[in-house]
Amino acid sequence: MEQTIFADTIFALSSGTLPSGVAVIRISGPGVKHALVKLCGIVPETWRAELRKIRAADGGIIDSGLVLFFAGPKSFTGEDAAELHVHGGKGVVAAIFGELGGLAGLRQAEAGEFTRRAFLNGKMDLTGAEALADLIASETETQRRFAMANSAGQQGVLYRGWRARILQARAMVEAELDFADEADVGDTASATAWPDMHQLAEEIEAHLASYHRAEIIREGFRVVIVGAPNAGKSSLLNALAARDVAIVTEEPGTTRDLIEVPLDLGGVKVLVTDTAGLRKNAGRVETVGIERARERAAAADLILLLTDLSDPLPITDGFGNVPIWTLGTKADLVRGIPVAAHDHVVSVRDGDGLDRLIGALAATAMEAASVTGVLPSRLRHVELLSRCKALLETALAGGRGLELRAEDLRLAGDALGRIVGTVDVEELLDAIFSNFCIGK
Numbered sequence: 001m002e003q004t005i006f007a008d009t010i011f012a013l014s015s016g017t018l019p020s021g022v023a024v025i026r027i028s029g030p031g032v033k034h035a036l037v038k039l040c041g042i043v044p045e046t047w048r049a050e051l052r053k054i055r056a057a058d059g060g061i062i063d064s065g066l067v068l069f070f071a072g073p074k075s076f077t078g079e080d081a082a083e084l085h086v087h088g089g090k091g092v093v094a095a096i097f098g099e100l101g102g103l104a105g106l107r108q109a110e111a112g113e114f115t116r117r118a119f120l121n122g123k124m125d126l127t128g129a130e131a132l133a134d135l136i137a138s139e140t141e142t143q144r145r146f147a148m149a150n151s152a153g154q155q156g157v158l159y160r161g162w163r164a165r166i167l168q169a170r171a172m173v174e175a176e177l178d179f180a181d182e183a184d185v186g187d188t189a190s191a192t193a194w195p196d197m198h199q200l201a202e203e204i205e206a207h208l209a210s211y212h213r214a215e216i217i218r219e220g221f222r223v224v225i226v227g228a229p230n231a232g233k234s235s236l237l238n239a240l241a242a243r244d245v246a247i248v249t250e251e252p253g254t255t256r257d258l259i260e261v262p263l264d265l266g267g268v269k270v271l272v273t274d275t276a277g278l279r280k281n282a283g284r285v286e287t288v289g290i291e292r293a294r295e296r297a298a299a300a301d302l303i304l305l306l307t308d309l310s311d312p313l314p315i316t317d318g319f320g321n322v323p324i325w326t327l328g329t330k331a332d333l334v335r336g337i338p339v340a341a342h343d344h345v346v347s348v349r350d351g352d353g354l355d356r357l358i359g360a361l362a363a364t365a366m367e368a369a370s371v372t373g374v375l376p377s378r379l380r381h382v383e384l385l386s387r388c389k390a391l392l393e394t395a396l397a398g399g400r401g402l403e404l405r406a407e408d409l410r411l412a413g414d415a416l417g418r419i420v421g422t423v424d425v426e427e428l429l430d431a432i433f434s435n436f437c438i439g440k
């Protein structure tokens with residue numbers, strides 16, 4: 001890809017919230033060298049850190065810090081770039097921003113603008129840029145590994161490979177069109193191109209089916225706690241979260257809304273939701289809460305259905321196809337009394353059964369988030385992959401002229417090109433990069 005020349009030089013704080021020990025200010029664009037000379041008196045050799053005084057236009061010293069210069073195109077953005085590592089005081093950063101903003105052609109960067117320039121300069125494809133956003137947002141080990149693999153280009157390699165197969169098939173179909181009269185070119189497409197496109201449609205379908213795994217990794221494995229009022233749902237949530245998130249009282253009907261807590265179990269993000277107790281003839285507010293509980297449970301990856309062993313109330317609700325673990329609660333109240341079979345028996349009061357439950361939850365979440373091969377990581381990818389597959393199927397269905405089928409193949413290839421960003425994506429860029437933080 002050719003280098004895109006931007007007139008503006010952009011700058012931003014690329015490290016976290018101030019105050020901090022060190023703040024990293026990143027600058028990128030054609031005005032970088034000029035800015036370095038103005039503030040630091042020199043342009044350091046590329047990649048070499050220099051300790052310099054950083055001065056205001058009036059000659060006063062603002063701070064001293066490390067100055068790094070990255071000569072384009074061997075920089076993150078592909079253009080001349082620099083980093084100032086200064087003391088992370090708000091006053092320090094504000095003063096440096098004031099100096100930078102005062103130079104002609106320099107302005108503060110918008111969210112994601114550095115990465116956007118990196119993409120436009122061919123430093124990474126769109127899936128790589130998205131993976132970088134995921135890496136920065138990662139909270140768990142699984143999220144980090146998943147984002148890291150994608151930012152290394154796994155997805156891009158897969159989609160470009162598929163696109164190349166479609167281009168190859170299209171070339172054969174077009175050859176058949178062009179040389180239809182010549183006997184030796186005759187049926188080439190039907191012999192190899194169409195079977196391969198059939199195979200590809202199946203591969204895309206299998207790939208699409210794995211999207212939920214990516215959702216679990218990025219958004220979390222969703223566990224919903226349900227049961228009759230007073231079954232001990234909020235107590236269990238508090239025990240899992242190891243803090244008092246939900247109100248617990250001996251009054252049935254305490255919880256009326258959904259309470260969601262993110263946990264890190266075995267390196268996987270798990271979202272545990274406490275809900276209103278399920279019962280008939282509840283008051284108005286509680287009835288709304290119960291409706292929400294049912295909806296959330298139906299969309300869960302796993303339901304924990306709680307029954308108070310000391311006062312079992314049957315729950316007759318169904319929850320679609322969601323796997324259910326039954327939990328007997330308040331085991332301390334029924335010591336010595338035989339209890340009906342449950343997947344787990346716990347007591348929040350004395351902690352019995354909790355470790356086993358947490359271990360089982362972690363194992364199940366880890367299994368659901370395990371990755372073999374490449375996954376589509378965003379809804380955007382799923383939509384374009386579905387479009388590609390539908391177009392391949394139209395092309396394969398036949399019953400239409402060869403020219404139209406070749407056009408279907410072209411559009412199918414374009415859908416894949418849009419995922420990686422090689423086909424007109426201008427209208428997508430704002431949506432994608434505005435989700436980045438400033439300074440990235």
Ligand SMILES: Nc1nc2c(ncn2[C@@H]2O[C@H](COP(=O)(O)OP(=O)(O)OP(=O)(O)O)[C@@H](O)[C@H]2O)c(=O)[nH]1
Binds near residue numbers: 247253275348349
């Ligand atoms: N002995 C004993 N009491 C428990 C245990 N777990 C919960 N409780 C008590 O049971 C009562 C109800 O607990 P909650 O956690 O509020 O029950 P809930 O299912 O959230 O109830 P609602 O929000 O009203 O649907 C409280 O008085 C708790 O202290 C337990 O393991 N042992």
Ligand SMILES: [Mg+2]
Binds near residue numbers: 255
């Ligand atoms: Mg409750």
